[in-house]
Amino acid sequence: MRKTTGQRPAGFTLLELLVVSVLMIGLTMMTAQMWRHFSAGAADIAGRTVAAQELRLALESLSDDLGSVVWATPTMTDGLRICRKDPGGQADVIVEYSLSSRRLVRNNLSVGVGVPIADNVSGFVASDVTSSVLRITVCVTAKNVTREATLFWSRT
Amino acid sequence: MQRHERLFQPVDEGPAPTRPPCRTPARARRRAFTLLELVVSLVIMASGLLAIQALLVRQSKQVCRLERWCQPHPTYYVVSQSDKWMRALGAPASFETQAGHTAWTSPVGPPFDYNVTLDSSARSDNGQQVSARVSLQLKE
16 A cells, blocks of 8 residues: 555555455455355255155155055045054054145045145155056155155055 | 745744654554465465365265165165054055065964974084074964
8 A cells, every 4th residue: 555645645556456356356256156166065965955854754654654554545636545554543544645735745534634744745646557556656856856766565 | 946945944943843643563564464364364264164165075975875765766665564463553664675575474473373393403613693493383
């Protein structure tokens, strides 16, 4: 910075301003590039984590219901209806899985209570492959990350 | 000429003119960063970025381990419980990656009773393993 003489106020020369501007622009571009790199990596990790977590929640709930299944059949809306043994109870329980607003909802039709099982579910399709084999496809999409799992269950 | 006249004007004997406040060297030094301050700030910023990078790498490894079971588009064969007691307890179905697995069935227990016969047994050389052959016969 230029030294002041007398009453003249201090200030920057044009050359100093140019050098500082160039340095600031370079530093800002470097920082933006690093931030973009970090934020892209963090967003990708967050999406993969959410997708794996939600898919696991959906599969674990299906596993719980299919463990003591009596019968299972697809519904008209690509959902899945399961009749299962009620642990600790005498009567069987009928539950229905359906997709509602990107949520996989488990409706206990015997009690009339619906509970969301997993979020960010982009697809849930249950269909009969043969008369004895049922196919269930669960697809989860979170932050541009998609994970899909296919289950086969045999009635025999 | 006027300048010379001013230069040679007689000196006033009155009180000394007030001197403009002199900047101390320490105060003048605060007007800009020193190289040492810049280096220290760069080192702190670099270590912070390295710490964030290490966290991201660690989290990425954990996510890879977490999603190993669901990549890419896996297919599972659901095997329901066939044992009466496992069904009564509400045990979950098992997910197999290959078809053809059958559900685990308890060989003994209600509602049937068995006669158990030990056919043969063998002990390993180090004595840590024992293998046995057992026959089960359903009671009438």
